[in-house]
Amino acid sequence: MHNKILSWGILLLIINLAGCTDDFEEINTNPNRPEEVSADLLLSKVLSTAANENALEAWNRGNIAAQYTAKINFTDFDRYLWEDNGGYWNDLYGNLRDIENILAIARDEESPNPSYEGVALVMKAWTYVELTSLWGDIPFTEAIQGRAEQPILQPQYTPQAEVFAGILDDLQQANDLLQTDGAAVAGDLIFQGDLAKWKKFTNSLRVRVLMRISGKQDVSSDLQEIIANQPLMESNDDNALMEYLPSQPNTWPVHTFRVGSFDEYRLSLTNEGILRGFDDPRLFRWFRPTDRTIGTEGAVYVGMPNGLSENNASTFNGGAQNVSRCSRILYEEPNSVDAVLMQYAELQFLLAEAVQRGLVSGDAQAFYEQGVTSSFDYWEVPMPGGYLSQSGVAYDNSLETIMNQKWLSLFLNGYEAYYDHRRTGFPAAITPGPDNVNSDQVPVRYLYPDDQQTLNTANYQAAIARQGEDNINTQMWLLNN
Template structure:
């Protein structure tokens, strides 16, 4: 159900004030006045992780999928596919991410108070908090650019209600520091490291509902795979250093050191919060949708359907419906008063699929390595990584890759092609590997200009696919001085100016 812009504004202001002054979080909710004075850090993990993943699924469904030509709405009232987004769109995105970032920071803080203890119990909690904070922070800054970071979420502790906006390059530098620290903290820990809390099922990502252990090795691989994603995103920039290395050089080091920086080695290690359909606590965000409501987001686009169909991709039948016994996409960015006939929609079975909880998977990692090899950051044949990415992206969806799939048509890797042609293939297949994954398709397009999308006749924003979202209305109003400073650095609060890692 849509809300009016007035309601969006009011809710945005309320949430911002909550973040700045109240700092309500799961730690306070779990305090027992007759018992312990603070929550066990692991009690913060599942609720905050689930909240971020759920929010990401919803925004992928309503924003990313239209921008990146996965879906096209049936009506002209929904204009995201034509690059028409309002500042109020940003309010819920900003507020939800910052709220859960608070919980990850609290998790680290609570655990670190025990760091001097003889037990090693503090280490995994500190590492997990760093990984999830780095992930959430990357989403915030990659969506908006310069954002509050060093002074953020200090309303309660330091009466800091108008935090400065840190430069994105400084934020990335600290993200990398946190991922380095997480890797070191998890080094040498076993997968049987016990939580301090005796309740079972406190790690919904890698744990088991029947145990209370930390899968330290898997969390470590998640952190380092995320590290490679973000190093690649910053790899064209040379103005930050990590251990005396540029982002590209650090990527080379991490990729070449599996003993020091272990990463995913198969699909089972992917960071996917497997949703549980209609049952709590990992209930699908779409569990309350009727089938028609789930499909009402729109038809699938020409690009999405035609690319899968022309390649004989086995994922098409489990992702899409047929219209008149055929898979049919419609034009994205259609002109005013020219709404196309309905085409294929999302398959109803997707609504409750546990794989919608994807954070970063093994196939994406393979495409990261394929691009790194194409650009000379790492040795090896990019075709090997590319082929592995294509195959495992299909297998992740419980399917078998067709025979000869890698040797036919547009799937066959162009080993003798130009770098641009190789990048087109890699990013196109990565686009499908990151299906329903927050804004990853959009981030990749902004960074590489790929996959090559046909821009429709009815788009706005100077026919430029948005390079960022507007800052929220609440931020513009309540933190205006620092907002204006950030906007001045950016060159204007619009959707055509580029964030740091996009700039040449």
């Protein structure tokens, strides 16, 4: 009797299961948890991630590598004990997955959207510029294909020259797709859907990329075509940046740091020397007097050398109260700085350099002076009378003069100033600190993340066999002249 009841129970269960298979998927779909995410939501995530990560990298490492700031505690990075920074690598590649999802949506045959496609290609290019500029050869051609019909879980590393070629192709395609009368774009935290500004950013980014590889390739004809025929940033109104807000969760991330973590970063002696040498009031915008003298008539600004040991850094000039901290806008005020991807000032300095080096024709002095002026305007610092005519600032047709002012304009903008110093050697004041552990060399790249050695072993080994030993002093194609 028991076995008969059990058999009938099993039979009824089978019948019930068979009866619900027709609407099984509908019943088991949570209407409050959509399986597909729209392009606008993905775009907001992509832009906020890229902008925030660039801003945090600037604060944590970029400003140190370019010697705007120096560490008074936890000085390993400042001494060139560089780790692989796999966190940034993973963040960038993670964002590229969302960018590829936007591209898939935008290229849908039933409802294509060239505007989303163009914006996504710009952000794809911007992201890969970061990756290859920091690591050299990287997964590119086969990257982000883990969910493809024929998934590639261990992508090959693409040689850096080919990566830059692919980046420029994507930017060219984006320029063609982005039309001022194109389909609307929502979720845009950078330009609020203004496609004309996206097109200007696209071409300004092309200028950045071309100048970055100008030591390896003849880029003059490409630059001339862009300058003559394509829209470029025209003022600070075209800056590619995300504005932070006065309240959480969209505030400048450093605003929520512990005060001790914030106070590890101090005015560097390199920065103090350049700013004081030009009587540059941006010093007072970015830094504050020493704690011991703040609020007094004799308030002083004191920078410390980069690359000191823990003991020498913590005791420099009598200790922390005698070294300038970063200013209120970088901590106490939640929305006084922006998350910058590229600024108009940078474009003007790039054009000035291109003319100075004979790559294009034009008025280098005019580009240069506009770059200086727009940087002061961006930081809301009045330019002193006669600033542009003083020794060291007045345009003298030298690359050093251009690059020194460009360096000042790139404060808190990712690794851009570091890339420029690595490429040009300016500012010349950037030198390894006295307690550096890298044989008095400024590093030129990051180590590949440790997990690449274990999860993508064969391709990692092929990359270092081609590029050179995986250390921070190995010259990548970009720099191997």
